[in-house]
Amino acid sequence: MQLRSPSLRHLKRAYARVLKLDPSLSSSTAATLLSLYPLAAHGGASYAKFLFSQFLRPSLLHWNTFIRSLSSGENPHEAIHVFRSMLRRGFLPNNFTYPFLLKACAACASESYGCAAHARIVKTGLELDPYIQSALIHAYSESRDLAAARRVFDQCDDRETVCWNAMIDGYVKAGELALARGVFDRMERKDVVSWNTMINGCAILGELSEARKLFAGMPQRNVVSWNSMLAAHAKCGDVEGARRVFAEMPKRDIISWNTMLACLAQSGCSEEALALFDEMRRTDEKPTDATMVSLLSACAHLGALDQGEQLHAYMEEHKIKLNTILSTALVDMYVLLSNIYATAGRWDDAKEVRGRMLINGVAKTPGMSMIEPNGTPSSASS
Secondary structure, three states, X not given: OOOOOOOHHHHHHHHHHHHHHOXXXXXXXXXHHHHHHHHOOOOXXXXXXXXXXXXXXXXXXXXXXXXXXXXXXXXXXXXXXXXXXXHHOOOOOOOOHHHHHHHHHHHHOOHHHHHHHHHHHHHOOOOOOHHHHHHHHHHHHHOOOHXXXXXXXXXXXXXXXXXXXXXXXXXXXXXXXXXXXXXXXHOOOOOHHHHHHHHHHHHHOOOHHHHHHHHHOOOOOOHHHHHHHHHHHHXXXXXXXXXXXXXXXXXXXXXXXXXXXXXXXXXXXXXXXXXXXXXXXXXXXXXXXXXXXXXXXXXXXXXXXXXXXXXXXXXXXXOOOOOHHXXXXXHXXXXXXXXXXXXXXXXXXXXHHHHXXXXXXXXOXXXXXXXXXXXOOOOOOO
């Protein structure tokens, strides 16, 4: 099951309890809270800074925890700023610090930050640490400097699978599938991540037959392997193949359901998509915003306004927050139906839809339409 970001409200409550039991914030629980705050949306990073300021004598563990959590948050630049503050305070980074820092550099896609970190790593004699090497490969790949990533990779120990996987992933994300396959074929110690990365690369580039061969040759599979294969069929528009893979999956997670729902909705199998959602609701999986986007698209293409409104009510009941994409899908469901009715001269029906938009608090935002009456994407005002 996919993990959700922690609620800032719940984290604040937890902090109050920790502060009551441990005013000096010396326990490991305080460090755990520090790692979670930046992952919470809408102010989590600011609260993390406040919590960190309460440590009277922050240790290197606290600094590393803070940098790690910020590198995964909404603004990874913050992690780089904290690293600089750590240096100014006289703390020396260790082999745990740099992978977190490099993750932030990769998230920022900044080659200058990555190069500066690399230089410092070499000065401290940590350039042969495999986890630092894999983080360097990832950082250089994200900044599109595959040559630099390859130079780091060529210094890696042949036995360090994590570095090989990082290089394969870098080539895959750059669309260099042949180079990725070259590294993959040379690997002596492939793990499930190696196979999954290659299959995912084939899925991204629409190489369905190659993905099938790799999948068939896997010595072991996990849910990510099955999801990658499912995505490969969906990417190539092979709905029947996607149905077959989905049916054969020994285990599913929310990504499995969302991929299959999107495949059906985008292929015009809207009724099947809505039926699949009913099946999903009988499981333990909780819908995400991606789930709802596919379902609202299905409702729009079916002209199923009542079902669309039920989905809107479901979102409000289960507190699924409206992001930009989900809000646009919700608007498009109403706008598409209104346009269809107007084109057909069904003015009363068109007026009713516009009225329901007002009742449900759905406003059309200029420049945000995803679906036009002919089903094609658009960014024009409607």
